[in-house]
Amino acid sequence: MSExxxxxxxxxxxxxxxxxxxxxxxxxxxxxxxxxxxxxxxxFRVTGNPDEVLMDLGVYSQVMGPSGPEPVHLKHxxxxxxxxxxxxxxxxxxxxxxxxxxxxxxxxxxxxRLRYNPQxxxxxxx
Numbered sequence: 532m533s534e535x536x537x538x539x540x541x542x543x544x545x546x547x548x549x550x551x552x553x554x555x556x557x558x559x560x561x562x563x564x565x566x567x568x569x570x571x572x573x574x575f576r577v578t579g580n581p582d583e584v585l586m587d588l589g590v591y592s593q594v595m596g597p598s599g600p601e602p603v604h605l606k607h608x609x610x611x612x613x614x615x616x617x618x619x620x621x622x623x624x625x626x627x628x629x630x631x632x633x634x635x636x637x638x639x640x641x642x643x644r645l646r647y648n649p650q651x652x653x654x655x656x657x
């Protein structure tokens with residue numbers, strides 16, 4: 532699902548307010564993604580300041596070594612304003628909701644994940 536399908540495409544401007552007798556107008560800005568790179572993350576840390584949300588992304592191997600757990604390697608930082616953060620939160624909520632409708636509830640608690648019946652479509656009680 533693309534951002535466009537949810538109406539949150541940051542590359543386009545929202546419709547302008549029509550004046551008497553005019554229709555709303557939307558401008559589509561092309562998106563060039565030929566240089567895009569994919570990364571895998573399974574760990575994030577979110578902090579903020581009065582103007583921006585900072586999201587640090589990385590990989591946690593969950594490997595326990597002789598001296599304790601391996602450290603989390605944070606490699607990327609997303610910096611966005613609160614408007615973009617709120618749009619992102621809504622898009623992620625919808626994407627997860629659609630996934631759960633097809634594949635069942637996504638359990639985030641690792642202890643419950645081990646005991647959870649993936650055939651059930653609703654979260655466990657308790």
